[in-house]
Amino acid sequence: MSSVELDLRRLEPGEAPRASQLEAVPTAASLMVRGPVAGLSAVLAALLKAGRTAEVPVAWEPAADKASVGLARDLGVGSGEPRDLTLVRDDHGGVLLHHGRIEAAGQGRRSLSRRLGLQAHHDDIKVADGEITRIDVRPDWTAVDTIGVTVMTQPLRPTRHTSGRALQVASDPARIVRDGVPYVRPVHRWTWYADDRVRWRLQP
Known part of the structure; x- marks a missing residue:
């Protein structure tokens, strides 16, 4: 090696x-x-x-x-x-370091006008149930095994923010973006979670 x-x-x-x-x-x-x-x-x-x-x-x-x-x-x-x-991992083999997003499939310039039918749980909290605009997910590097989740139900309306270990989503066809890279196809289910069994070693 x-x-x-x-x-x-x-x-x-x-x-x-x-x-x-x-x-x-x-x-x-x-x-x-x-x-x-x-x-x-x-x-x-x-x-x-x-x-x-x-x-x-x-x-x-x-x-x-x-x-x-x-x-x-x-x-x-x-x-x-x-x-x-x-x-922070997902159930499709990926890793999330900075920013993940879940939004309606087929996004274009008018992405904020598109709605996505979705149900989402952040640990044991139901954070979404119905139509939303998007969900943003960020690892919390000030904590251990924690991700922050922000749910936007409508543009220019207050968002809902929660902290926890895992986000599980079931939805209409959704577009996933992981650290700026779109996933290869729309999905109906997605999970992001901070895996307390696995670590990675940063050499500053």
Whole structure:
């Protein structure tokens, strides 16, 4: 095993790395990832699939976009000691680091005018039951094994925010966006959860 450096800085917004770019990840002794949040998420998903998130230190050189800068600040990249951090997963093999969204499938420029029939539970709290505009999900890096969920029922109306470990959703066809990258197809069910059995190691 060896140290592996991945330069993913050329990823376009909404683009995930190709499988060929991640071939060396499962067997690496350590990793240096350069690029946007979507690149780091994909690397951690590959480590998760290999069952090696807890043993492979990952250093990250963030891109200059707003999401990368915000996540780097939240994680304390560039400062401190190596840390074992919460891993927020979904039931389709992905990892969420900064921002997830659930909205009506077929979104276009008028996305806020589209409605989605949905029922959602955040742990044991029913946070949505009926038509909504969207749900936003963010890992809470100030807590352990926690995600924040914000439900927008209508544009320009007050939103509902909750904190907990897991969000479970059953819905009409929904579009999922994970760290800026749309999921490959509409879904009817989705779960995001902070897995208290799994950690990933950040090398600041």
